[in-house]
Amino acid sequence: xxxxxxxxxxxxxxxxxxxxxxGRQGGGWLxxxxxxxVGALLGGFIGSQIFGVGIDGFFDLSTWLLAIGGSIxxxxxxxxxxxxxxxxxxx
Numbered sequence: 001x002x003x004x005x006x007x008x009x010x011x012x013x014x015x016x017x018x019x020x021x022x023g024r025q026g027g028g029w030l031x032x033x034x035x036x037x038v039g040a041l042l043g044g045f046i047g048s049q050i051f052g053v054g055i056d057g058f059f060d061l062s063t064w065l066l067a068i069g070g071s072i073x074x075x076x077x078x079x080x081x082x083x084x085x086x087x088x089x090x091x
Contacts, residue, residue, distance in 0.1 A: 013068045
């Protein structure tokens with residue numbers, strides 16, 4: 001899968017992860033893209049180590065499930081890290 005495929009996969013997986021997780025996550029489309037790509041890489045690594053399934057093709061169901069699962073994990077970690085930085089702001 002090429003770099004454009006990774007970017008599209010990351011953007012879509014990050015957006016789906018934000019839609020699945022409850023609450024209000026910060027960050028715009030750029031943060032979503034970065035978290036999605038990192039999540040796709042993490043999901044592919046975890047999937048290959050645990051299940052023996054990696055991120056092979058753009059249209060494989062396992063690719064999308066691993067990317068979305070990894071994006072959810074990365075988004076949860078991102079939320080825990082940035083939660084304290086928003087405590088002092090008022091709206």
